[in-house]
Amino acid sequence: MASQSSYDYYKDDITRMPAPRSIAQTLLLDKRVRRVTAAEAYALAKAQHDVMETDLPIYPPAAKRLGLPDGATVLNNCHGKIVGRTAKARRFYTRMSASERRKVEADLREAVFEMQKHPLIKANAILGLDADLMIKATMVATEDDAINVFNWLANFTPFEELAEQYAQSPTLPIQDILIVGFNHWCTTDPYYHNEGGAQLALVDEDANVVVNLGMRYFGERKKGTLTLAWTSGMRLGMAACHGGIKELDFSTTTEKKFHVLGKRSIAFFGLSGTGKSSHTNSHDNGGTLPEGFSKVVLHDDAFQIDCDQKVCRVWEPTLFDKTDSRPLSHPDWKYMISVQNMGLTRLHGKVLPLGQDVRNPNGRALIDRDLLGVYVNRCAFPDIMVWLMKDTCLPPVVRFIDNSLAVAMGASLMTRRNLAENVSEEELKKLVFEPFANPFRVYELWKDVEAFLKVFENGATGFCFNSVGFWRTSDRDLRKIPLQTSLDLQTALLTDRLTWTDWDVLPGAQIPDKKSVEKILPGYGDRYDPAKVENPEDYAATVRDRFMQRRNFLQNSDLHHKPELLLKLVNSLMVKC
CATH class of the missing domain: 3.90.228.20 (Phosphoenolpyruvate Carboxykinase; domain 3)
Incomplete structure (x- = not known):
């Protein structure tokens, strides 16, 4: 296997496992948390109050890769005040004092307690498409946040798709990545960032854990996951490249x-x-x-440079791009998988996502890598x-x-x-x-x-x-x-x-x-x-x-x-x- 489970990584001294990872791991192992495929997450997402169906077909090869039904169309997930990343919401566990850690650990336990009052789902993905650099990742979220689970699986790779290659890939001295997302979190505690809404992105890069609280924007899940992937590559001696x-x-x-x-x-x-x-x-x-x-x-957007092997390796099979320069006639719409914070318009009787940031800044889309033409999973040293x-x-x-x-x-x-x-x-x-x-x-x-x-x-x-x-x-x-x-x-x-x-x-x-x-x-x-x-x-x-x-x-x-x-x-x- 490539990355290691919590037990395998910490088994020589299980007390080395930091609290954020133990809290996340315990939640993920709750038998009431239902594991979903990309197709199941897509079906759940259609029922969300903040998700709208369009008549734009999902790019057929991507729909097939994700196991979606014939005729599946692009979903549009719209947010409120916040339509982008919030760097000020990040808190880094490894840089905290002992007393600060105790406070944040307690708040995290309380957040998970509240989270467990909701129906929960989880999904497994593989980060990395080159056999020599693959990491298993798991995300847990509330059922009414299924769109972020679907987008996360589409952005990376559903585990089943690369399970055989993953099983044959070399073991890395890296833990599996764990992502927790809870959009309903609220607090008035001034310790946490509260501009447009209470938000926390708790990062423990040493333990390969990110917790997103009060953060609806998919970019937080994507970049949080990539942050841990890049850092894992750095821990392996490679240069991390945005x-x-x-x-x-x-x-x-x-x-x-x-x-x-x-x-x-x-x-x-x-x-x-x-x-x-x-x-x-x-x-x-x-x-x-x-x-x-x-x-x-x-x-x-994201890759790793391996100076020892003189190669570069990729993490994702998709692009997460702004659509501010893509009018309705733009050929890129053919490659769409999912969109966020888009206006909608009706054209020739069909409801279509409207780019060019008409509704709000930073409209985004998940786009299949076929847009790039011929692509590879590793390339030459730059x-x-x-x-x-x-x-x-x-x-x-x-x-x-x-x-x-x-x-x-x-x-x-x-x-x-x-x-x-x-x-x-x-x-x-x-x-x-x-x-x-x-x-x-x-x-x-x-x-x-x-x-x-x-x-x-x-x-x-x-x-x-x-x-x-x-x-x-x-x-x-x-x-x-x-x-x-x-x-x-x-x-x-x-x-x-x-x-x-x-x-x-x-x-x-x-x-x-x-x-x-x-x-x-x-x-x-x-x-x-x-x-x-x-x-x-x-x-x-x-x-x-x-x-x-x-x-x-x-x-x-x-x-x-x-x-x-x-x-x-x-x-x-x-x-x-």
């Missing part, structure tokens, strides 16, 4: 000059709205890839790693020839909050740091830094794409960077069509040589040359401020426990302007 990766083969192009490139893999790291999925999923980079290439995609950054001082693309700088820029990845998160209007305006674009990291930052430094030392080259706009006269008056421009640059990286010149502002970084980039994007030099910005004094002051913020962020992180590593990163971020 990103997308694809592998392109140029040996089949009609122009033989590209054959020398062979296969190239490229990974993108960014939060919602930065272009991560657009870059990963683009069919041919907006028509810029040479004719005759072939491509496989691993995933657009040749190119791209940080998608929302920093107006950076030109559209920057190359890092210093590995410490590449890691420092990833560890201090600058972005802005977005409507996928349950934050205030003021928070939406702020520049923030999200190391490696992964808000779901629950272990020390220095562990990620070491993991990604190993990736670059093993041959990956680091780049940064600016996905927000480049300085014209100020931080607010920007030159747009269209997605197509970034796609053109992506193809240029993959096909070695750019030559580079040192960026005098940032030692260890390079920008495209004007002659090479102008062949691809005429006018690029005049629009995006940092040496030609208007208000150069303000620009230089802003650059200094941004990189000082980066250095301060790293210096105030847990990297101070690794002083030599911290010094390397901080020194690499010294600018000359």
Whole structure:
């Protein structure tokens, strides 16, 4: 078997099992908790008060995989005030004092006591589609939260589907993952986050347990589960990636000059709205890839890099995407499995989900991975790693020839909050740091830094794409960077069509040589040359401020426990302007 049961993992000293895992395990083993399949969860979900049936067929291969009846249609689960993730609701058990743990354990026991007054269901899934990295997971919820159970099974893989492969997979020194979800939880205790409703996401990454209380949004179940999967991979020595990766083969192009490139893999790291999925999923980079290439995609959101085996492995067979840019005529609707927080409309006598965030921000859909075209469950080690950054001082693309700088820029990845998160209007305006674009990291930052430094030392080259706009006269008056421009640059990286010149502002970084980039994007030099910005004094002051913020962020992180590593990163971020 792959991961281990609670007893197998803790049997040498059962008293090592933390209370949250014991509480969750006891609930899961209650014989009154009924185990359901994806088809049973789907049938129960249709009876929920907050679930609406549409006339859009579930993508037939997905419906077949999940054992759904013929003619099964997409369900729409709509919430109230909260339609996104709530990071402030997270509490980390491993970081609590002894007295705090006792309080939270008591509150958790009370929540489970209340939960057991409801009919309960549970489901088993397998995380990971590569035979060398599979983890069993179980989720328990109330029967009137069956839609989240169905979506969870659809997002990952129902246990029965991969039971044979799982049985033959190597045993890992990792516990099974346990997820508890109780939407009816209420409290007025000021210890817990209460913005739009009382919420708690209790995380115990060492014990592989997440408890979601008062949280209806499916993204909490998905990302909570992924958080434990990523952390498990990290415990096994792999780099955890909130990103997308694809592998392109140029040996089949009609122009033989590209054959020398062979296969190239490229990974993108960014939060919602930065272009991560657009870059990963683009069919041919907006028509810029040479004719005759072939491509496989691993995933657009979550994977693990194994530096020892020089491979990447995927966790999920589906995508969980925003639908704000998908009108009714968009071809992607064909691949839908389930939707959340969508408006509905009637067209030609059929009730259909309406994207484009008409009802509320952050409308979401579970989409079959067939959308990606040809996909794989493991792919090659990344040749190119791209940080998608929302920093107006950076030109559209920057190359890092210093590995410490590449890691420092990833560890201090600058972005802005977005409507996928349950934050205030003021928070939406702020520049923030999200190391490696992964808000779901629950272990020390220095562990990620070491993991990604190993990736670059093993041959990956680091780049940064600016996905927000480049300085014209100020931080607010920007030159747009269209997605197509970034796609053109992506193809240029993959096909070695750019030559580079040192960026005098940032030692260890390079920008495209004007002659090479102008062949691809005429006018690029005049629009995006940092040496030609208007208000150069303000620009230089802003650059200094941004990189000082980066250095301060790293210096105030847990990297101070690794002083030599911290010094390397901080020194690499010294600018000359």
